[in-house]
Amino acid sequence: MRILAIDPGSTSTKIGVYQDGLTTKGGIEHPRPEIGCFASVMDQFDYRMQVVRQYLEQEGFGACGFDAVVGRGGLVRPVPGGIYLVNDALVRDLRDAVSGEHAANLGGVLALGFAELHGVPAFVVDPPVIDEMWPLARFSGLKGIERKSMFHALNQKAVARDVAQEIGRGYDEVNLIVVHMGSGITAGAHRKGRVVDVNNGLNGDGPFSPERSGGLPVIGVLQLIEEGIHTPDELKAIVARRGGLFSYLGSPDLREVERMAAQGNLKARLAVDAMIYQVAKEIGALAAALDGEVDGIVLTGGVAYSASLVEQLTRKVRFIAPLYLRPGEHEIEALLAAALRVMNGEEQAKEYTGGAA
Ligand SMILES: Nc1ncnc2c1ncn2[C@@H]1O[C@H](COP(=O)(O)OP(=O)(O)OP(=O)(O)O)[C@@H](O)[C@H]1O
Numbered sequence: 001m002r003i004l005a006i007d008p009g010s011t012s013t014k015i016g017v018y019q020d021g022l023t024t025k026g027g028i029e030h031p032r033p034e035i036g037c038f039a040s041v042m043d044q045f046d047y048r049m050q051v052v053r054q055y056l057e058q059e060g061f062g063a064c065g066f067d068a069v070v071g072r073g074g075l076v077r078p079v080p081g082g083i084y085l086v087n088d089a090l091v092r093d094l095r096d097a098v099s100g101e102h103a104a105n106l107g108g109v110l111a112l113g114f115a116e117l118h119g120v121p122a123f124v125v126d127p128p129v130i131d132e133m134w135p136l137a138r139f140s141g142l143k144g145i146e147r148k149s150m151f152h153a154l155n156q157k158a159v160a161r162d163v164a165q166e167i168g169r170g171y172d173e174v175n176l177i178v179v180h181m182g183s184g185i186t187a188g189a190h191r192k193g194r195v196v197d198v199n200n201g202l203n204g205d206g207p208f209s210p211e212r213s214g215g216l217p218v219i220g221v222l223q224l225i226e227e228g229i230h231t232p233d234e235l236k237a238i239v240a241r242r243g244g245l246f247s248y249l250g251s252p253d254l255r256e257v258e259r260m261a262a263q264g265n266l267k268a269r270l271a272v273d274a275m276i277y278q279v280a281k282e283i284g285a286l287a288a289a290l291d292g293e294v295d296g297i298v299l300t301g302g303v304a305y306s307a308s309l310v311e312q313l314t315r316k317v318r319f320i321a322p323l324y325l326r327p328g329e330h331e332i333e334a335l336l337a338a339a340l341r342v343m344n345g346e347e348q349a350k351e352y353t354g355g356a357a
């Protein structure tokens with residue numbers, strides 16, 4: 001059995017190949033000026049196909065066939081968690097960016113591109129739009145504005161399953177708070193296998209992160225528009241890509257910001273402390289959402305590699321539940337494991353129909 005996994009991120013493409021029990025995994029970085037030449041995410045299709053081809057050749061898989069191809073899910077319409085066959089409806093919604101532009105939208109399209117070359121099925125797994133929120137979590141506080149589920153679903157679910165296993169129980173038997181801390185930060189309340197509440201980092205919700213603003217005071221945002229400082233479109237981009245640490249310090253790279261802090265830059269120290277403070281508050285809020293019945297708090301994403309940040313955060317939230325560390329992302333492994341479950345007949349791939357947005 002040989003399976004190809006493709007995980008496109010905003011400045012990298014991660015690739016994995018499963019072959020008879022062994023996984024080969026790698027990533028190709030795309031310099032910002034190079035990837036910045038494309039007007040839209042979908043315009044990068046040929047470029048990313050070529051990148052994946054080059055990787056496969058370099059790793060000795062150039063002449064190989066595949067039994068299935070699996071890609072990261074994108075911002076399609078809200079769906080329950082699971083594995084989805086890439087079909088026409090899914091490809092159309094990815095191309096139309098029905099729930100927003102994101103590099104992840106290329107995942108299903110690239111998977112299909114390679115699957116068609118080999119005459120095999122293509123899948124996507126746990127797209128960021130999976131929606132398992134309970135009704136209370138949908139209230140924003142204003143009629144007409146509903147909180148939406150959009151988060152690092154693939155990685156959150158993968159590490160949650162892994163931690164449940166470490167605890168010795170099934171994912172659907174535990175309550176976990178999973179905090180993915182990457183360029184964006186999303187924190188989810190996983191209640192017995194369902195993510196019943198989670199912040200949508202891309203939309204200005206939750207803690208600030210290296211790149212995202214998180215929740216902002218609404219009147220302050222309106223003033224920026226009224227005073228002509230930013231247009232609504234500029235603000236949408238700032239909230240998702242140029243907020244958080246980037247806006248305070250000019251860099252979204254926590255390693256660089258920590259270096260600045262270590263060299264005595266007090267602004268950098270305070271901004272990192274504030275990010276930790278906001279993440280801790282989010283964890284506390286989710287603990288209350290789960291009635292305090294929390295089996296574990298899981299920290300994952302690139303930011304969780306920072307030992308000092310993890311130590312500070314642990315001191316603030318360890319009164320809630322034990323902490324489990326899963327730094328980095330585990331998406332390629334999760335994609336390959338999911339495709340393997342389908343190919344082995346242990347799980348059935350769902351049909352994406354593209355219900356209401
Ligand atoms: N060893 C480390 N120490 C401190 N920070 C780190 C370390 N490694 C990565 N980071 C930080 O993690 C952040 C990026 O995380 P990650 O690679 O998970 O994000 P991404 O894939 O770009 O975005 P996302 O996870 O939101 O999809 C950056 O701010 C980076 O500086």
Ligand SMILES: CCCC(=O)O
Nearest residue numbers: 128151152184201202
């Ligand atoms: C994947 C959606 C969440 C984020 O990037 O902040």
